[in-house]
Amino acid sequence: MRHALAAILVAAAAAAAVSFISNDFYLRILFNIGVYFLCAAGMNVLLGYAGQKSLGQAGLFAAGAYSAALLTTSSLDLGPWVALLLATVIATLCGVLIAAPSLRVRGPSLAMVTLAFGIVVEKLVTEAEVFGGAMGIYAIKPLTFGGAPLDMAGWVWLVIALGLGLHLLLRNLLTGRFGRAFLSLQADEVAASAVGVAVLRYKVLAFVIAAATCGLAGALVAQQNQYINSDFINFHLSIFILLLVLFGGAGTLVGPLLGAVTLTVITALVARWSWIEHFVQGALLLFALYVMPRGLAGVFQGLFRPRGTEAARRAEAPAPDARLPLRGGAAQAGVPLLAAEGLNKAYGGVRPARDVSARLVPGQIHALIGPNGAGKSTLINMLSGVVRPDSGRILFQGKLLNWSAPHAIAARGIARTFQNLRLFRDLSVRDNVLLGQHARMRNGFLSSLLGLPRAGREERAAEARVAEILRFLGLSALADQPAGALPYGLQRRVELARALATEPHLLLLDEPAAGLNPQETAELGQLLLRIRDQGITILLVEHHMDLVMAISDHVTVLDYGETIAEGTPALVQANPRVMAAYLGTDEAEAEAPHAEPELAVRA
Numbered sequence: 282m283r284h285a286l287a288a289i290l291v292a293a294a295a296a297a298a299v300s301f302i303s304n305d306f307y308l309r310i311l312f313n314i315g316v317y318f319l320c321a322a323g324m325n326v327l328l329g330y331a332g333q334k335s336l337g338q339a340g341l342f343a344a345g346a347y348s349a350a351l352l353t354t355s356s357l358d359l360g361p362w363v364a365l366l367l368a369t370v371i372a373t374l375c376g377v378l379i380a381a382p383s384l385r386v387r388g389p390s391l392a393m394v395t396l397a398f399g400i401v402v403e404k405l406v407t408e409a410e411v412f413g414g415a416m417g418i419y420a421i422k423p424l425t426f427g428g429a430p431l432d433m434a435g436w437v438w439l440v441i442a443l444g445l446g447l448h449l450l451l452r453n454l455l456t457g458r459f460g461r462a463f464l465s466l467q468a469d470e471v472a473a474s475a476v477g478v479a480v481l482r483y484k485v486l487a488f489v490i491a492a493a494t495c496g497l498a499g500a501l502v503a504q505q506n507q508y509i510n511s512d513f514i515n516f517h518l519s520i521f522i523l524l525l526v527l528f529g530g531a532g533t534l535v536g537p538l539l540g541a542v543t544l545t546v547i548t549a550l551v552a553r554w555s556w557i558e559h560f561v562q563g564a565l566l567l568f569a570l571y572v573m574p575r576g577l578a579g580v581f582q583g584l585f586r587p588r589g590t591e592a593a594r595r596a597e598a599p600a601p602d603a604r605l606p607l608r609g610g611a612a613q614a615g616v617p618l619l620a621a622e623g624l625n626k627a628y629g630g631v632r633p634a635r636d637v638s639a640r641l642v643p644g645q646i647h648a649l650i651g652p653n654g655a656g657k658s659t660l661i662n663m664l665s666g667v668v669r670p671d672s673g674r675i676l677f678q679g680k681l682l683n684w685s686a687p688h689a690i691a692a693r694g695i696a697r698t699f700q701n702l703r704l705f706r707d708l709s710v711r712d713n714v715l716l717g718q719h720a721r722m723r724n725g726f727l728s729s730l731l732g733l734p735r736a737g738r739e740e741r742a743a744e745a746r747v748a749e750i751l752r753f754l755g756l757s758a759l760a761d762q763p764a765g766a767l768p769y770g771l772q773r774r775v776e777l778a779r780a781l782a783t784e785p786h787l788l789l790l791d792e793p794a795a796g797l798n799p800q801e802t803a804e805l806g807q808l809l810l811r812i813r814d815q816g817i818t819i820l821l822v823e824h825h826m827d828l829v830m831a832i833s834d835h836v837t838v839l840d841y842g843e844t845i846a847e848g849t850p851a852l853v854q855a856n857p858r859v860m861a862a863y864l865g866t867d868e869a870e871a872e873a874p875h876a877e878p879e880l881a882v883r884a
């Protein structure tokens with residue numbers, strides 16, 4: 282509420298100041314600030330939150346501007362407000378178009394593809410007859426209020442109102458489930474999908490939001506100027522929109538406003554020397570990247586952050602009375618929780634899965650062991666949807682799982698951790714674990730955007746469940762710490778907390794004890810037993826044999842992608858084939874009476 286009130290006060294103060302300004306030049310600067318704020322606010326979602334680098338925003342600005350122009354000047358002769366709305370919708374649809382490459386390429390390649398989009402649009406509006414060629418389109422209908430066209434002050438009030446509305450809507454969206462999902466894309470797409478974020482859907486959504494606001498800004502500029510030509514639409518505009526976000530502070534709520542105010546004023550100041558305009562922009566971009574990697578907002582946050590408070594670095598003891606949130610309907614009589622049948626996977630000549638089958642009984646800890654390269658991680662990857670098996674079937678609770686995307690598998694109740702930690706390092710421990718709740722929350726796009734009570738209720742319920750999970754794991758004191766700043770052992774525990782927050786029936790753990798000291802390993806063992814006792818089935822890939830033998834109910838041994846033994850820990854430990862695989866001895870030697878089962882050698 283405080284943030285909303287502050288935003289309303291700032292907007293009201295700006296609107297009141299406009300009444301005292303009669304100079305058209307200053308009013309035009311304020312109008313430009315408003316328009317660039319609209320572009321930057323949407324671009325911030327795309328770049329600052331979702332981490333998608335687009336250099337083609339000028340193309341979307343053009344889509345809005347030329348749509349507004351054509352809709353009001355052609356035989357359609359639509360009213361200016363309807364045209365503004367339709368122009369925004371058309372630009373939004375173009376956003377889907379520009380999002381398409383992001384589904385296949387990322388990073389610099391994506392920037393190149395979006396750049397190409399911008400160049401194509403620039404060429405199109407310069408050359409094509411329908412867009413008026415280099416001359417552009419004149420006599421675009423301006424917006425009217427009470428039958429009269431808006432005067433310059435009216436335009437400024439309009440962009441202030443639109444800017445305020447957009448800011449409040451995006452704040453609702455970005456401070457909850459959707460904002461976290463966007464941030465998770467930026468941090469690690471594989472981990473994001475593993476916790477239930479539909480990566481492709483969220484990427485498209487981010488592009489669409491940025492396209493809508495850019496299109497709206499373009500339409501407003503065309504309607505205010507009452508003409509549009511290709512001079513407006515060039516590569517520099519795309520760079521400028523990018524710069525607005527980077528300079529203001531990508532991934533912060535105030536960044537777009539800071540960027541829009543500062544850069545519009547600087548641009549206005551240097552406008553009379555047009556030859557240095559682009560030089561100044563380039564210099565500011567370099568300055569922002571080198572000196573203020575978190576933009577102006579980052580600089581301000583650094584100034585006002587309380588100093589000298591010692592951050593908690595240690596976990597407390599897990600709370601014995603804490604209970605994990607569970608989803609209902611896990612066990613069905615006589616049906617294994619998960620049945621893998623005849624799974625095969627080959628990478629060229631390497632075959633990490635050869636006809637692997639497994640049945641996981643509910644409520645047990647199943648261990649999957651085997652020498653390096655045996656195919657254990659590959660099996661976990663196949664079960665969690667990260668890798669597609671070449672052949673074979675996976676049934677979860679009796680229903681086929683093959684071909685499901687990782688986020689859909691997570692939503693069905695299979696959670697995982699990764700051999701090489703995949704935390705969202707810049708997010709707090711709480712936000713990491715809240716991301717685990719993503720697929721369990723029911724508030725959709727509209728209720729989140731509008732800040733409806735349902736979204737608030739879902740958020741509070743998720744926070745309460747996360748607090749309980751943190752208590753269960755003894756992480757409550759670390760909730761506000763950035764996950765990446767914690768010691769390694771605690772990071773592993775946060776990843777476990779995040780997986781538990783998906784409320785899984787089945788927890789896949791890929792070497793959770795790797796890198797832990799003996800005390801941490803023993804604590805992990807106790808935690809896993811408690812997790813099992815709460816009704817969650819565990820599949821544990823682990824080299825640490827003391828741990829495996831102490832806590833597992835059932836052990837499967839893989840070697841060269843094949844199951845070579847399974848059964849109780851004692852049975853497997855005594856199996857000659859297992860010792861041969863582990864110790865590199867041949868079977869006959871391993872069967873000799875003096876050969877003790879020394880699996881702990883590999884720990």
Ligand SMILES: Nc1ncnc2c1ncn2[C@@H]1O[C@H](COP(=O)(O)OP(=O)(O)OP(=O)(O)O)[C@@H](O)[C@H]1O
Pocket residue numbers: 628631632633651652653654655656657658659660700
């Ligand atoms: N994406 C991939 N492309 C090519 N080869 C791969 C790929 N993923 C795994 N492999 C190969 O498959 C084999 C099994 O790998 P996997 O990671 O499943 O083994 P692992 O049993 O988990 O080993 P470790 O205990 O060392 O983690 C290895 O030889 C590995 O190099």
